[in-house]
Amino acid sequence: MNINGTIRGTDRFLDWMKHTPARLDVGRAGTRPLTQEMLKFRLDHAEAVDAVYGEVREETIAEFGLFMVETQYRDKEHYLKYPDSGRTLTEEGAQVLALRCAPRPQVQIVVSDGLSAKAIDDNLADVLPALRDSLAANGLAEGTPFFVKGGRVGVMDDIGRLLNPEVLVLFIGERPGLVTASSMSAYMCYRPVPGRKDSDRMVISNIHANGTPPVEAGAHIGTLLRKMIEQKVSGVKLEV
Incomplete structure (x- = not known):
């Protein structure tokens, strides 16, 4: 050359x-x-491990008045080995939702640690207010938000069975890598129920300071939820 x-x-x-x-x-x-x-490399690896095994700060949950329910995850090791354990709430958790949540909400907001507690700590304070502003701008009503400990994406279907929301959005920590341990995803579904497929859901991923900006994500989610309600579909069938 x-x-x-x-x-x-x-x-x-x-x-x-x-x-x-x-x-x-x-x-x-x-x-x-x-x-x-x-x-x-070793520092980034350590941050990823801490994100997986860490706990969301109580201050993060309390800031937005969220109450907590748990899945059948049992403990972190069991949760990592058996993903299905994070897709169903405990019986006690189901009873708490029945007592504390408004049934059949238009928009149900759920927050979960998933595979990165750090993602929730770092992003929730920006993404949730932006989403609420977007819901108001799009004429949508919010149900009773709450936090799920030990959640997987599929828990939104179990919650849908219990609360029957029109649409549900789940903020959940993504599996951390060596680039960032703070990445969050927002999964959305129209009429979530057990048996829903991945193609029935929508997702905005890589929500963090150096990826999809949390404020932008929150604003966009409200628009997507309105379109889901108008078209009565989500996932690959939604025309965006």
Whole structure:
């Protein structure tokens, strides 16, 4: 390759590095990564582990007046080995919803730790107020929000069975990686009930400071929920 070609190739590679947080051109010393890069890798790995095994701060839950119910997750190890345990509420949790939640709400908001407690701590304070503003702007009424400990995405179907909402949005921590441990997803479904398929749901993922901005996500979710109610569908059938 000539000199000009080499420069163009280098410029292209440097441009890629500006647009991705992935580990590119980290360098090495002999056969191993540079010490600084190895330490950064270990730090990112530790943050991911802490996100999975951590607990959402009580202050985060209390700030928005959320009460807590639990799935059949039992403990973190069981939850990680048996995903189905996070898709159904305990009998006590179901009874609490019957006592404290408005039945048949238009919009049911649920928050869950999922696989990253840090995602909820870092993003809920921005995304939830933005969503509430968007619901008001779109003429939608909110039900009784609450927090689910040990939840998986499928728990929205069990909640749908119990509360019969028109639409449900679930904020849940995503599986952390080595780029960020703070990523949250928002799953939405029209008339969620047991047996719903993944194609019946919609999702906005990578909600965090360096991904989809939480405020933007909250604003967009309200518009999507209105369209779901108008069209009476969600997932791949929704015309956006």
